[in-house]
Amino acid sequence: MKTGLYFFSTLALTLALIFALNLFLPVTSDTYGAGREEISQTPHNLSVSGPGTVKATSESRVCVFCHTPHSRPGADYQTPLWNRQLSTAYYSVYTSTALQAGSLGQPDGASKLCLSCHDGTIALGKVNNLWGKGQTIQLGGTGPGGTMPSGSGETTGFTRKLGTNLSNDHPVSFVYDTSLANADGELRLPPTLYVKKRKPGETATLPLDTAGKLQCTTCHNPHLTGVDKFLRWPLTQTLDSASEGPNSILCLQCHNKTGWIGSAHQASLSADEQYKTGNYLGKTGAVWKHACLNCHDTHTVQGAKHLLKEGTDGVGTPKSGGQPAQEETCYMCHTNSTQSVVSVISNRPADIKREFGKTYHMPITASEQGVTGETHSALDANLTESTSNLGSNRHIECSDCHNPHRTGTQRHQHTAPHSNTVTANSPLAGIWGVEPTFTGPTAFPSVGNPTATIQYQQTTSITREYQTCIKCHSSYAYGETLPQLKNFTGGGSYGKNEITKSTDQAKEFNPNNASFHPVIRATGRSLALRNITSGNPFRAPFTQAGTQTMYCSDCHGAETPAGTSTPATGTPWGPHGSNQAFVLKGQWDISASPPNSSWLCFKCHDQTTYASTAGGNADVTGFRGSVRMRGVQNLHRFHRSRLGNNYKCVTCHSAVPHGWNGNPSNPLYGTPNYAKALLVERDDPQPYRTSQTKLLVDSWANSGSWSFSNCRTAMRGGTLRGQTWSRC
Structure with a gap:
């Protein structure tokens, strides 16, 4: 009699589950790849015959851990004949300023069923x-209290004990x-060929539930064997150009990232590095094959x-918890x-971590930014941020300058004619920025008023490098209140x-200024306008x-080799870090002497012309006169010979050499040639002048027409504008 009861109860359970779970459906219509529905061969078989490390000490029935043929009235979730209590825990769900699904609610539907084991609040055997009657089946290999074991640690990305903090897990239970x-702008429009609601008589490879919600079961089939992590779709690419369908990975069946195909992290020609044997991530083969999952993990x-x-x-390998980084x-x-x-x-791949370890570097870590946790807050797929976040939360993250889904591999051409263009295959491709709009004429030699309010036009994909720099280093980010330089340990340039x-770099590079470096616009000051008729005082590519x-x-x-601004082979390009203050490629120190080839200026300006006493282009700078002084017309050389080791660029030129329009209180302000060549005088405002500034001008001369009488600094004694001067 007992045997008969056991037979009929087992038969009833089996038949109920067959119909409840549609197990008669062809496997090929419900999953892609080599998987098949055979739960007895999966870690979800918790019976004594299970293949995993967690299994019963004596219970032989396979399905009873999740299902029952006769669910009790009022059970938490009666379909599919669920045999477990559901957790009453409150879950911290995924949040993101870029999330377009709104504020997510608590998990429901099939996801709630999965969490009855995977949140670790209820024993697996209960x-x-x-x-x-309700019972607890005895199991071996469990965690404390018979719950899900924590693997490499509950706060790592290498555990299936998700806990109640789901903020590090892919969102679920939202309508797709x-x-x-x-x-969102980068999701496929449902229903797709693969992602759709499951209906009577129709299956879906990646099924949404009947309410159209994405659940754990959209990606996972708990009965599937022969695949990774019960997944309905492969985790690697077989064709690098595939953005959807059988040759692409699971993520891309929903996500359709703009610019992804052909990008540096996607294409097989660029992402061809191979994972090392035995790496702790457990990955093998080429980087491109892992696509999204090189950088992302749905349970991280x-x-x-x-x-x-x-x-x-966080510390450890793998990392355990910590603040966002x-x-x-x-x-x-x-x-x-x-x-x-x-x-x-x-x-x-380039060693960027080394660059951020140099003496001066962008404040990439939260501690260097003086905050707890990461303040970067992207609003959309273009990674844009609000101006309020840029101004009040001064920070830098990799994705402030690089869009990892769109970035390219092609560095800009560092040969003449040199331009500031960012190409579609640049490492900066696809990142957002701002274009400043200036009031007034900008063509040399007619200049407008650089103090006028600057307007900014946001662009979702920059075409000029300065557009991404200016979004943080200008009034666009911090208005008229200039922020203090960082003074973090081992990296800040405060006080240098x-x-x-x-x-405000937008104001400094404003082409309405009297003089500026040609970052935004060309200066118009050709060699002919500088009265230079032979030779060239600039180094290639300038x-x-x-x-x-x-x-x-x-x-x-x-830092670059002497006499060039081109990085050495193997050195990453871009302002990540340097052993020079302000993350500069060469020395720019107001106390440095004597002049040498490592100075920043001489990466572009020919050192022999500007700072040597012999050899090279003797008379090709605009700072020269019609009359020779001590045998030379090149007044840079004259000053070098007279000042010796005290010769410094900042003696006469701006200590912030972006751009300069002069001092409105100067009686010569606005006169012809005033403040050209970034010339700064002793009574001009800081930080453009420093304690090393010596220049005081009586009158401003045309290029090539300077004389002894133009420069008050050259006089012995005397006063000008209330100051007493002696020779520098």
């Missing part, structure tokens, strides 16, 4: 109905519809933002060849060259003065 897809380390893999400042995700590859999880090929505050432009990164970045 069921509602076992021989007619056309409204959401349109609001606790504390990370944007589901970034290892994206915290985007750069740590990048450092998995962008570090030295020993620490990188991939094999380095021809200096790729007597400078304590940031300046040999076409007046008609060409330059990049911010021509001056800012890792």
Whole structure:
């Protein structure tokens, strides 16, 4: 009799589950890949015959851990004949300023069923109905209290004990519809060929529930064997150009990232580095094959933002908890060849972590920014941020300058004619920025008023490098209140060259200024207008003065070899870090002497012309006279010979050499040639003049027409504008 009861109860359970779970459906219509529905061969078989490390000590039935043929009335979730209590815990759900699904509610539907085991609040063996009564099945290999084991640690990304903090897990239980897809801009419009609601008589490869919600079961099939993590779709690409469908990974069946196809992290020609054997991420093969999952993990380390893999400042390998730290995700590859999880090929991937370890660097960590946690807050797929966040939360993250889904590999051409263009395949491609709009004429020699209010036009994809720099280093970010320079340990430039505050670079590079470096516009001051008729005082690629432009990164970045602004082979381009203050490529120190080839100015300006007493282009600068002084017309050389080791660029030129329009209180303000060549006088305002500034001008001369009488600094004694002067 007992045997008969057991037979019929087992038969009833089996038949109920077959119909409830549609197990008669062809496997090929419900999953893509090599998987098949055979729960007995999966870790979800918790019976004594299970293949996993967590299994019963004696219970032989496979389905009873989740299902019962006769669910009790009023059960938490009666379909599909659920045999477990649901947790009453409150969950901290995923949040993001870029999330278009609104404020997520608590998990529901099938996701709530999964969490009855995976949140770790209820013992795995605790069921509602076992021989007619609730019982706890004894299991081995569990965590404390019979709950889900924590793997590498509950706060790591290498555990399936998700806990009640789901902020580091892919959002679930939200409606995935056309409204959401349109609001996001980078989601596929449902229903797609693969992602759609499951209906009677129709299956979906990646099913939404009957309410159109994305649940755990959209990606996972708990009965599937022969695949990773019960996933309905592969986790690697088989064709790098595939953005959807059988040759692309699971993520891309919903996500359709603008600019992803052909980008540096996607294309097989650029993302061809191989994962090292035995790396702790458990990945094999080429980087491009892992696509999104090189950087993201749907169940990542606790504390990370944007589901970034290892994206915290936590300690250990793998990381355990911590505060958000985007750069740590990048450092998995962008570090030295020993620490990188991939094999380095021809200096790729670039060692960016080394650059941020230099004496002066962008304040990439939260501690350097003086905050707790990451303040970067992207609003949309273009990674844009509000101006209020840029001004009040001064910060820098990798994605402030690089869009990892759109970035390219092609550095700009560092040859004449040099321009400030950002191409579609640039490392800066696809990042947002701002274009300043200036009032008044900007063509040399007619200049307008650089003090007029600057308007800014936001662009979702920059075409000039300065557009991404100016969004942080101008009044666009901080209005008229200049922020103090950072003084963090081992990286800040506070106080260097007597400078304590940031300046407004949009105003400084304004082509309405009397003089400026040609970052935004060419100066128009050709060699002919400088009265230079032979030779060239500029180094390549800046040999076409007046008609060409330059990049911010021509001056800012890792130190370069003497006499060039081009980084050495193997050195990353861009202003990540330097051993020189202000992240400069060469020495720019008001106390430095004597002049030498490592000085910043001589990366572009020919040292022999400007700071040598012999050799080179003797008379080709605009600072010369018709009468020779001590045998030379080149007055840079004359001053070098007279001042010796006291000769400094900042003796006469601005200590902030972006651009300069002079001092409105100066009686010569606005006269012809005033404040040209970034010339700054002793009574001009800081930070443009410093304690090392010596210049005082009686009258401003045309290029090539300077004389002894123009310069009050040259006189012995005497007064001008209430100040007493002696020879510098």
